[in-house]
């Protein structure tokens with residue numbers, strides 16, 4: 533397994549995430565950029581670290597010196613890694629990305645006869661060609677035949693490379709949805725991300741256990757008379773005497789602004805609607821219908837996760853915000869303390 537820990541472990545905090553994953557003895561870690569890889573080395577991790585995005589030329593030397601494994605999508609990138617390895621006297625490895633339909637990176641699968649031998653020639657010295665991989669574009673979609681098509685193309689590429697004795701041993705293609713849908717395609721390594729962080733990998737794929745909860749405290753609670761207006765734009769107006777609880781969280785923490793007048797929180801196991809627009813630092817929930825004057829300063833409101841019998845899933849929040857769970861998690865800002873449990 534290669535847990536993907538790019539984007540600060542999908543927004544959750546890479547130090548905490550790596551601490552958890554280390555206990556599972558993964559083969560290595562996957563990041564997008566050189567600085568992300570260096571940050572993991574600084575945690576003391578000695579396993580392979582794959583830099584999956586095409587790397588800008590100015591980061592290669594530092595990455596090679598730190599023992600990062602570059603993923604390459606063009607011959608010139610292989611040459612840059614070779615030059616950095618020769619200059620530093622440090623051997624390194626590369627993984628070759630194959631574009632089987634994703635389009636954003638990778639050598640064209642149809643042209644393996646051209647780039648295969650060229651990469652082979654460049655990787656007989658300081659640089660070892662260790663792996664080949666591709667990335668699935670629609671493994672989350674139940675009805676799509678794209679996984680079969682892409683894996684078929686990848687299979688063709690691997691046959692061509694094996695026939696020319698490319699020199700490496702590792703091949704991989706599965707993200708979370710890929711490995712859940714087609715475990716038979718796992719090959720040597722799998723690269724799950726979202727599933728490890730509690731996000732469903734596809735609408736028909738069983739969701740993981742809960743990983744992330746987002747909580748805020750009530751910083752002010754009060755009763756307001758009918759007619760009182762709320763928030764920027766005064767988009768909510770009390771229809772009767774209402775009780776409102778102001779929470780110390782806003783879009784500046786990553787709570788999507790689209791949840792204004794649409795989303796909900798959970799207070800003491802009961803749903804409380806978000807009313808008015810969400811501001812940068814504050815969000816208000818309607819606690820009028822809570823029994824017995826419940827809802828006081830200091831109470832905890834859950835905005836993502838479970839409280840009692842109520843649960844707000846990542847997919848619910850993402851749906852209301854018109855996006856995907858990935859963007860909700862990576863949008864959680866540094867102002868939020870990350871508290872790792874267990």
Ligand SMILES: *Cc1c(COP(=O)(O)O)cnc(C)c1O
Nearest residue numbers: 536584667707708723724725726
């Ligand atoms: C982000 C990423 C993954 C993980 O995808 P999930 O859908 O989060 O499981 C795997 N491989 C590559 C190349 C990625 O960029």
